[in-house]
Ligand SMILES: Cc1ncc(C[n+]2csc(CCOP(=O)(O)OP(=O)(O)O)c2C)c(N)n1
């Protein structure tokens with residue numbers, strides 16, 4: 001069968017945990033990078049710590065990709081252990097191909113009912129032909145061949161990837177890779193990836209690493225945190241690096257401690273952050289309120305997972321929006337930002353840190369499991385010089401008023417060690433000096449000041465990413481941006497121009513900018529991954545949206561796909 | 574620990590007091606604890622700006638604003654976490670933490686045991702009045718089981734109280750003392766030793782609340798010094814704590830144990846970390 005050239009290929013590699021599907025997927029991404037392609041690998045795994053099921057869901061493309069496609073071209077199953085648990089995450093059709101080991105038993109009905117073509121392949125037996133052979137490397141060889149990767153380049157990558165594990169592992173892996181590479185399929189896949197990618201320098205990173213890097217770029221030098229899925233890898237990435245930058249990460253006894261430790265360090269003059277997920281954020285909020293009242297800059301990166309309660313810890317959902325926006329007691333102005341894609345994890349977190357330092361504000365950055373734990377192959381992100389001043393510090397002269405009522409609401413902060421700056425930071429309402437006060441005048445003056453410093457700041461064009469035109473607008477936020485961008489592009493290619501507004505800054509609300517972005521719009525489609533339409537209600541609460549609004553909202557764990565959005569837009573004339 | 578000595582003249586405790594008048598009731602033990610703190614700072618001749626005093630919420634936790642060192646009046650129960658973050662980030666500062674028995678042993682109990690275990694170089698003063706003063710007289714974890722004066726626990730708590738010294742010892746604190754607001758000079762001496770001690774030092778300061786536990790005004794007739802000097806032997810210390818009625822004062826236990834502070838160095842750069850992402 002002659003194969004057709006495609007701009008995109010979606011491949012799922014599944015197997016029981018420990019079968020090495022994620023290692024194979026990561027190597028495949030590396031190979032794609034060498035060919036000048038882009039890619040995204042989402043990891044799907046079950047609740048088991050070791051063992052259980054796992055899947056590497058890959059999308060390789062000649063163009064930058066920020067979401068999964070609507071379906072998969074190929075499912076390569078090393079075994080079928082519990083595969084039905086995430087069958088829904090691997091949509092297949094009659095055009096798809098399944099490569100599976102007959103020795104692994106019958107194909108589960110949830111998979112075979114797709115009508116996909118099946119190519120039985122004795123992966124285990126092929127691996128068994130060489131000493132210490134591994135089925136995941138056989139699979140990798142097979143895929144490398146199909147995707148047109150150079151044999152020796154692939155070998156070099158495997159050698160480098162396993163160098164740390166010793167020579168035997170490298171040679172065993174290479175032998176299995178050869179077996180796969182030399183295998184001739186009865187039904188070769190009908191599609192191949194177009195050749196001739198771009199030579200622009202690429203990064204391969206996860207959203208968690210991106211947030212970590214953004215925090216360091218922003219100046220964070222102290223972190224305190226309590227482990228939680230899916231934020232832990234950010235902490236693991238940060239710990240050794242903070243240490244090398246003269247800072248540190250402290251593993252706290254719980255999230256109540258983390259947030260307070262971070263406030264303590266920041267009070268000491270060291271920009272500080274913590275990272276967590278929904279349950280941890282819930283525990284942190286009293287402390288977050290203290291940061292707001294005492295005007296101590298802190299950043300909390302919250303990596304959303306399915307909720308409420310322990311929910312679905314290993315899967316993505318955009319449902320901590322309400323708690324981030326409204327979780328505070330009292331009138332508590334703060335910043336809420338959301339990363340739009342992997343590269344934006346870097347920018348958004350850096351922006352949050354710089355804003356929080358400059359405005360002496362508390363910031364929540366929302367990421368999610370999909371962003372955080374996916375590995376993306378992207379263009380090296382540009383490094384913008386942000387025009388945001390550093391934290392305003394008190395100097396030695398004159399009597400010092402920590403919470404002085406300044407015009408912009410930001411009062412210079414004395415850092416312990418400054419000779420005449422002694423004051424007591426307080427979560428109790430206070431007068432300008434910091435002295436506790438329950439006087440109506442002090443309360444309203446300090447409330448005004450804390451609100452003014454956030455609302456008067458010029459956030460520029462970064463409040464959202466806007467593109468396209470026409471009188472229909474998609475409004476989305478955070479990680480749903482990937483699918484929305486692609487939907488907009490597909491619609492444009494089909495002659496339907498729509499606008500896309502992807503919000504990065506949620507609090508304070510950018511009412512004027514939103515009004516401008518919506519000029520001439522007669523129909524709005526809100527896109528979000530939440531059962532209760534949290535984002536839609538947020539838009540209703542803060543913006544003047546007096547046109548027809550439709551909502552495409554559904555819960556996790558399945559990611560929103562571009563096709564879904566396109567269908568919704570086209571549904572109405 | 575490094576203490577910056579500021580001037581040669583004897584420093585007066587007053588130098589460490591602020592102009593803010595305490596909200597405390599007349600006769601409250603907390604006044605004397607404040608005096609003991611400022612006396613200890615004067616004795617150590619610490620530069621005001623090199624000292625931080627952090628607290629939680631409660632009558633006792635009001636203390637930072639009454640001093641003229643760097644202060645932080647945080648939230649209920651979390652002062653030790655606040656202080657641990659500050660100390661981790663600014664190891665050269667002298668860090669003191671103060672708060673009530675409710676603040677430190679009930680809502681903040683987890684931070685207390687972990688701070689003992691972590692053994693960072695700071696001093697924690699538990700201003701123990703065996704009651705929640707600020708919320709108008711409920712039982713705390715150190716209240717006797719048969720105290721029936723709170724409407725919340727009309728039959729008494731029926732629970733054995735915590736012995737803070739025993740808790741601190743079990744959790745790994747390296748300096749444990751018990752003082753009394755009725756003897757501010759003795760308490761100040763204890764605080765000097767606690768601040769000079771390298772590691773986490775716990776000073777339980779018995780500090781009566783005349784408003785909600787007026788019977789504790791008798792403490793001045795009951796409280797006496799321990800018969801023994803301090804020990805570095807945890808078993809002996811445990812025996813002495815258990816054999817005592819909780820009303821003997823003195824340094825109970827002091828031992829050199831590894832002091833924790835995060836490891837840090839200057840050996841990397843962000844550019845270098847970014848290189849790791851290049852493919
Ligand atoms: C999260 C939270 N829960 C409850 C309170 C109410 N509260 C304030 S102080 C206090 C107890 C104070 O007792 P203690 O710590 O022993 O100090 P004291 O007032 O006796 O000096 C309580 C329960 C609070 N401020 N915050």
Ligand code: SF4
Nearest residue numbers: 597598601632706782
């Ligand atoms: S209520 Fe008790 S502890 Fe609080 S200030 Fe009055 S006497 Fe002191």
